[in-house]
Amino acid sequence: METPGNSFEQSARAISRMMGLIFVMFLLVGGFLVYLMIDPTLSAFQSEPEPTLIAVAPPEEDDFDKIENGIHLRTGFVEGEGLMTVVNNCTNCHSAKLVTQNRMDADGWRKTIKWMQETQNLWDLGKNEDIIVDYLAMYYAPGKKGRRQNLTNIEWYDLEE
Structure with a gap:
């Protein structure tokens, strides 16, 4: 005979299993998306690896x-x-x-x-x-640069306020 407490426990277990399943699915999908961000060409699943070295000619x-x-x-x-x-x-x-x-x-x-x-x-x-x-x-010795020469023959003017 089913008691009200038993029905609640069964419902709680069912919800718990469902939440666990959702969590596992979330981890799998999330992990796959992260992998796609790192390796969008899925090169780990290709039969021939792409060459990674580039030959550079030394300077003459x-x-x-x-x-x-x-x-x-x-x-x-x-x-x-x-x-x-x-x-x-x-x-x-x-x-x-x-x-x-x-x-x-x-x-x-x-x-x-x-x-x-x-x-x-x-x-x-x-x-x-x-x-x-x-x-x-x-x-690479210090340059013989000095202070600029004074300005001469300049007509100065007063600023008006």
């Missing part, structure tokens, strides 16, 4: 260190004695732009090299240090 040796109009094209450094020593030592760790945006005299460049050796793990440059400092002091 002639173009790698090409100089045009007195400028080393790869780095932007000015052509001069010691250029390749600077390229080979300075651009291993940082961009050439870090060098070209700075202006220092020989003492400033030596201090910068010493700072890099003490704090940035720059190796001992040995005899290359003089070559590098000479090059940098020659082509």
Whole structure:
């Protein structure tokens, strides 16, 4: 004989099973949609995988260190004695732009090299240090720019309120 309490328990179990089924369906559909967002071509289910490597031809040796109009094209450094020593030592760790945006005299460049050796793990440059400092002091020295000259022969006027 069915009691009112039994009917309630059966209904609760049926609702619980239905909710569980809905939850499982939600997880399956949601998981599939997430997978489609990650791999919309469903490439994991294709028989032949697509090639993932792209062959890139190395630069020709002639173009790698090409100089045009007195400028080393790869780095932007000015052509001069010691250029390749600077390229080979300075651009291993940082961009050439870090060098070209700075202006220092020989003492400033030596201090910068010493700072890099003490704090940035720059190796001992040995005899290359003089070559590098000479090059940098020659082509990346402070410009002789001063304050602009005073304006002369100007007729000033008063602003009216």
